[in-house]
Amino acid sequence: MDSVEQERPWKLASIWLMFLAPFFFISYNFANGLAANRQVAHIVFEWESHIPFVAWTILPYWSIDLLYGISLFICATKLELHNLGKRLFTAQVIAVTCFILFPLGFSFTKPETQGLFGGLFAALAEFDQPYNQAPSLHIALLIILWVHFPRHLNSVLIAPFHLLCILIAISVLTTFQHHFIDVPTGALLGWLCIWLWPDSGVSAVKARISSELEDTTEEAQRHRLSLCYLLGSAVLAVLALSFQGWVLWLLWPSVSLLLVSMMYLKLGSSGFQKSEIGHMSSAAKWLLFPYLVCARINSRLWTRNVSHVSEIVDGVWIGRYPSAKDIEMNGYKTVIDMTAEFSAPRRLSNHVSWHSICNLDLLTPSSSALKEAATLIEQARARGPVLVVCALGYSRSALAIISWLLMSGHAQTTEEAVALLRTKRPSVVLKDSAQIRLTSLHDATMNQGTEYHG
Incomplete structure (x- = not known):
């Protein structure tokens, strides 16, 4: 012992x-x-x-x-x-x-x-x-x-x-x-x-609603997504119990989708139990395994015919969720991970710094998350190339980079930052609510006098 x-x-x-x-x-x-x-x-x-x-x-x-x-x-x-x-x-x-x-x-x-x-x-x-x-x-x-x-x-x-x-x-x-x-x-x-009952001692069901759910502007979207996952869970459970036999294995993805539904409704990204360096707990990996596999496949299918990464400016890159090989081949020194549903690759080089800012898919990251991402990007540039990622490299990572462009002075307005990003990454997807949040964050940052000049 x-x-x-x-x-x-x-x-x-x-x-x-x-x-x-x-x-x-x-x-x-x-x-x-x-x-x-x-x-x-x-x-x-x-x-x-x-x-x-x-x-x-x-x-x-x-x-x-x-x-x-x-x-x-x-x-x-x-x-x-x-x-x-x-x-x-x-x-x-x-x-x-x-x-x-x-x-x-x-x-x-x-x-x-x-x-x-x-x-x-x-x-x-x-x-x-x-x-x-x-x-x-x-x-x-x-x-x-x-x-x-x-x-x-x-x-x-x-x-x-x-x-x-x-x-x-x-x-x-x-x-x-x-x-x-x-x-x-x-x-x-x-x-x-x-x-x-994770090792942290904070119960998963008693965890406070994470910061990305504190903003009520997307409450309807959260509820829709929660309901979709709940219906998927129910359908799989009914199929499993109706046909039984090997179909009973569908109870596993049913439980997985039920937990994801709870995360969108109440728990937020904390339900994925992902650490600051991108590692998901073993319990979350096992319970959510069917969902995680589907998320990985979805990421690869949507990006199979497009560039996996794009350099935006000054060694800051955007892309889909990478493998350890992707990171090693391109020489990235820092990865800013904006996802909740992916775990950092195994056997990652000790020379790579990984920072996880957990955000649920299809929801706009909170202002605090975007500000944190922008700060990390600026600080990480001194070490070498920085890769900012989400599932596809189209939305959550795009919002993080736009925030950095604004706070670093590479763009003066949200429209200018979005235009700059789209010249390098035309496939980015930005909702109106996301652009409103970016403008609000930029205005607040300017008022506080915390703009970077890189």
Whole structure:
């Protein structure tokens, strides 16, 4: 385990355990008891009949109980402990709610087992009936613990720990405790809990509306986009539940679109959990993966027949979201990223400075975001070529560069700045509301006397 100078919150960890352990058994058994008195459905694929029963995998299956208890006591700070406790509690509440509302059962007959393994199966059967299936609470808790432990383990223990987690994941099938559908739904629940309670300690659902949503001038547009994503989510969910089988995988993009809908309605770009250097949280990546893939494909399709980048003036470039290869080949020293829905490329050179100013697609960035972008562009020019990007290089990045043109004195009016940009990048798209915001920002900047002269 890692060494931490400050005292670990042992007493608080004990309180969390004394609360979570009884709650786990009481709520889990309650859902099991209800299902035992109801007619439950089964969701099982034909190929699952070929999954072997492997008695010894009851050992890794049971080991998650030990990991659960230890996890609370290795927390280095109260913030980390409270985050973990809330994740475990939320997983339990959501899973049990699903068990009660949509009870499912396990349909295979479990073989007789003797000896040590038989004793462990018998102990498990004392409280775990063949219900409480999807989402697998076992898998949801595993995901939470899998993310939690590595930061506290010695490098020598990392690989064995990952192997144990893989065995635990497999064991839910080879012990005949769960059908396959329970595994991905359980994983989705686990990532949802991590997303809801990020390491920052600020709940995703309690986060303040981000600055790009504080301006009510585009409220109708936000609501339209939110509704569109919500309808898309509903259609996919109906298709998945109606046809079932492999169509059930549509539940993943359904959840993804539902979260995006919430971001446009209330949460803002904070829902993407993107850092200042452009890296999105693992939870956001997993939950939003279908949406992120579609956004990437859309970016490439719209820009396949046009120039990917254009130099505007004085080493300031505009373009679509780049790959690490794009940045390396063109020698950019700084990237100003105006998107929320893209994560910075992996293996980015240490010589490249990445700055993320998160803004939702199809909405005009706030005045504060545009001013921040202009300031960063001006400061970054001293290091070398600067690339300002959004999904296509047509709108959010264009607004950032126009703001810089105005604040740096390269253009005296909004119309002049727009005209200059369009001579180099004819495909830029600017709404009337965006131009009004640019003019307002320029007037305010001039009044404050903060114009740059580059």
